Amino acid sequence: MSPRDALRPGLYAITDPDLLPGDRLVPAVEAAIRGGAVLVQYRDKEATETERLARARDLVSLCTDNQVPLLINDDAALAKRVGAAGAHLGQEDGNLAEARSLLGPEAILGKTCHASLELARAARDAGADYLAFGRFFPSMTKPGAPAATPDILQRAQSLGLPLSAIGGVSLENAPLLIANGADLLAVIGGLFGTDDIEARARAFTDLFAKTTEQELS
Numbered sequence: 001m002s003p004r005d006a007l008r009p010g011l012y013a014i015t016d017p018d019l020l021p022g023d024r025l026v027p028a029v030e031a032a033i034r035g036g037a038v039l040v041q042y043r044d045k046e047a048t049e050t051e052r053l054a055r056a057r058d059l060v061s062l063c064t065d066n067q068v069p070l071l072i073n074d075d076a077a078l079a080k081r082v083g084a085a086g087a088h089l090g091q092e093d094g095n096l097a098e099a100r101s102l103l104g105p106e107a108i109l110g111k112t113c114h115a116s117l118e119l120a121r122a123a124r125d126a127g128a129d130y131l132a133f134g135r136f137f138p139s140m141t142k143p144g145a146p147a148a149t150p151d152i153l154q155r156a157q158s159l160g161l162p163l164s165a166i167g168g169v170s171l172e173n174a175p176l177l178i179a180n181g182a183d184l185l186a187v188i189g190g191l192f193g194t195d196d197i198e199a200r201a202r203a204f205t206d207l208f209a210k211t212t213e214q215e216l217s
């Protein structure tokens with residue numbers, strides 16, 4: 001199965017260098033995976049290039065062993081260098097077509113669309129594999145990120161790609177995002193800011209099963 005085919009609904013665990021300094025990174029991501037995370041993103045705007053390379057390599061090894069795709073934030077070239085499953089690109093992080101030609105047809109490429117259907121359409125047409133919206137709730141990690149409301153998830157359903165929701169996602173507000181159509185819950189503080197990462201990941205994961213069961217009954 002290609003990494004793209006492995007994309008399925010669930011918890012999208014995104015790392016943070018302040019919450020997971022140094023040696024805490026790998027065990028924390030391991031715990032998130034044990035708790036059911038379906039996708040991992042290495043996001044680190046603080047480390048040196050050498051540190052980023054080493055940490056990305058450690059995560060590729062962990063995620064490959066666990067058959068969970070690892071995406072690199074902002075940096076398709078680093079994704080290529082370490083053999084990651086793909087990259088997440090914001091509006092200022094370079095072009096999807098270039099990332100696709102660098103990483104190949106099987107790579108997973110995500111694109112930030114904030115709260116804009118127009119950006120989402122453009123991302124789909126440029127070859128994104130999932131569309132990322134948010135921030136939906138106040139975020140300590142990125143307080144200034146442009147705000148979105150859950151109805152954008154409903155409106156983006158027609159684009160036919162998996163939808164990711166980010167920004168202040170917690171166990172309390174996650175059901176609203178899932179009910180509005182989020183396939184992936186992208187979480188930093190609400191996951192890696194907790195004492196028991198595995199339990200929190202499992203609790204997020206269980207929300208997907210519950211919402212699906214409710215939809216079926």
Ligand SMILES: Cc1ncc(COP(=O)(O)OP(=O)(O)O)c(N)n1
Pocket residue numbers: 012014041043073074088089090091092093110112132133142164166186
């Ligand atoms: C899954 C996901 N969604 C949104 C973002 C934000 O990307 P971007 O707008 O480029 O902001 P930074 O993360 O680079 O600060 C993301 N990384 N992942």
Ligand SMILES: Cc1ncsc1CCOP(=O)(O)O
Pocket residue numbers: 134135138139140141142145166167168169186187188189190
């Ligand atoms: C990267 C990013 N983009 C929009 S909000 C955000 C941060 C999400 O982190 P948290 O889950 O801690 O709010």
Ligand SMILES: [Mg+2]
Pocket residue numbers: 073074088089090091093
């Ligand atoms: Mg970015």
